[in-house]
Amino acid sequence: MSVSSAPVTLPPLGVGPHRRRLGLMSVVACLGGLLFGYDTGVINGALLPMTQELGLTPVTQGIATSSLVFAAAIGALLGGRISDARGRRTTILALAILFFLGAIVVVASPSLEVLVVGRVLLGLAVGGASTVVPVYLAELAPHEIRGSLSGRNEVAIVVGQLAAFVVNAILGATLGHLDGVWRVMFAVCALPAAALFVGMLRMPESPRWLVDHGRRDEALAVLERIRTPERAAAELADVEAVSRIRSAERITLGEVVRDRRLLAILLTGIGLGIGQQVTGINAIMYYGQTVLVESGFERQAALVANVAPGVIAVVGGIVALWMMDRVNRRTTFVLGFGLTTVCQVLIGIASLALPEGNPARPFVILALVVAFVGAMQTFLNVAFWVTLAEIFPMRMRGLGVGIGAFANWMANGALALAFPSLVDSIGISGTFFGFAVLGALALAFVLWRLPESRGRTLESLEVDVVGRSR
Structure with missing residues (x-):
């Protein structure tokens, strides 16, 4: 099938209550990102207090830390497929429950095993x-x-x-x-988990997911809440037009592997996922x-100094949001990997x-760590999650994002497990x-x-991939 990949002209976004409703939906969904950030940070x-109480070694420190990360790889893979089948909103509600239960088990754990x-x-x-969450935001957002809208999730993570x-x-x-001070630290994350569940009860499903599952009227109703009436009708027609050129059935991994174009974009997502982690950010x-x-810092001083990378990560994330709709994705990634690599070399030189x-040693290394985190957050972290949610066609978006995120988390887990022993x-x-x-x-x-x-638009990107693969 030959399909034009020229950009579709849509009515302007306009101003009014629909923009505020879209903003509220993004804030609620980004509580998932906030939980992501708190639970990993x-x-x-x-x-260190956990090590003292439970008698951990460098190896078991790595196990305690990386267990979350390796499980996140499985969660990313399953989350994409479940959200394809059951819906983005329904899946986020289930994740809120899982966040809450996990926090309770950690707080009550008497041993390393629990x-x-x-x-x-x-x-x-x-x-x-x-x-x-990134897919939900990308499918709600106008192109x-x-x-900037999808990137809010990464800012929520660093917050x-x-x-x-x-x-x-x-x-x-x-x-x-x-x-037991570490138990109190973990208990705090139960609060945003409850807020995410309550908030998502009032949020709509992704309109693109609804169209893909034959629920056109519901999709139009959602779009009319977050667009002007003219824009909602035009955007729905655009989404439906692309929906007609893809199979009604969900694509399988085997079909992706047999399709040269789809396999190429899947491998790109996997490569981005691994590349974002091998910088060593986590x-x-x-x-x-x-x-x-x-x-060289004392333990308590290090705990306080550690706030500095967190602050610069938030600042970098805000700058990244401004950049997302102004600077090309490729340019952003090139700057990010270039700057972070320079910072890594400088940290190695300073420690030698x-x-x-x-x-001077602790303060020089702290300054370089802050510069590294700032470069990473400004140019790579937001760009990675936004780009991952953009590049896949709808019929493989959940699968593609899930596999890309799985690769990201597996690389993350390997580094989390190995880092104490490496140092x-x-x-x-x-x-x-x-x-x-x-x-x-x-x-x-x-x-x-x-x-x-x-x-x-997501639809023009999809035509570029799917149209040429046929």
Whole structure:
């Protein structure tokens, strides 16, 4: 079938209550991102008191940390498929329940084994949220502001991580003498889980998912809440036109593998997922306090200093939102991988040039870590999740985003498991030099494979992939 991939001209967005309703929907959905951030960031400050109470070793520290991450890989894979079958909204509601149950199990855990069970439950929820929330936002958003609207989820993630760092610092300063302070740190995440569940009860389903499942009238009703009447009718017609060129059945992985174009875009998503993680960003987010202690800070000072990367991550995320609808995706990724690789090399050099005991060492490494996190958040983290939700055709979007996120989480988990042992064996310098090599390879991959998706409707992107694959 030959289909034009020229951009469709739609009526302007307009102003009015529909814009406010769209904003409210994004805020509620982004509570999933907030939970993602808090549950991944809280281990940063909880790990050392947890180690003391449960008698953890570097290996079991890695197990306690990475159990959530490996479970998130499974959650991402399942979340995409479940959301394709049951709907984006329904899946997010189920994830809110899982977030709450996981927090309760972790707080009550008497041993490492039970702790890991709770972390696995949280990981399934985190992984599911990492897949479903960006897709939900991308399918609600008009293409003109899709980058900034979808990118709000990544800002919510880093706000959640910053909240975890701040809560950890406050609780460490006030209750640090108590054995169970880490349990209180984890208990806090039950509150936004409850808010997400209540909020999503009042949110609509994705209009694109509704069209794909033959529920046209419901899709139009949703669009009329978040668009002008003229725009809603025109956008629905655009979505329906593309829906007619794809199979009514959900695509299988086997079909993707047999289709050269679909396989190519799937491999691009997998490569982006791995590349975003091999920068080592989550080594900082999970083990930031440990890195700063290794660099020369006292334990309590490291807990407080660890807030600085969290602050710069939020600032970088806000800048990234501004950039998403103004700077091409490829340009953003090239700048991101280039700057983060430079920062990794500088961290490695600083840890070699400034010996332990040098009073400047901890502050220089902290400054470089802050620069690294700022570059990562400004140019890579928001761009990754926005781009992953954009590049796949509707009939494989849940599957594609799920597999891309699965690859992302598996790389994340491998690094989370290995990082304590790496630092213990080759030090900060060797570890970050290794990250620099991997970052350079990720930069080369982006230059080779990444398509440009900024400023195009999801339907025009789909026609570009599906139309040429037929």
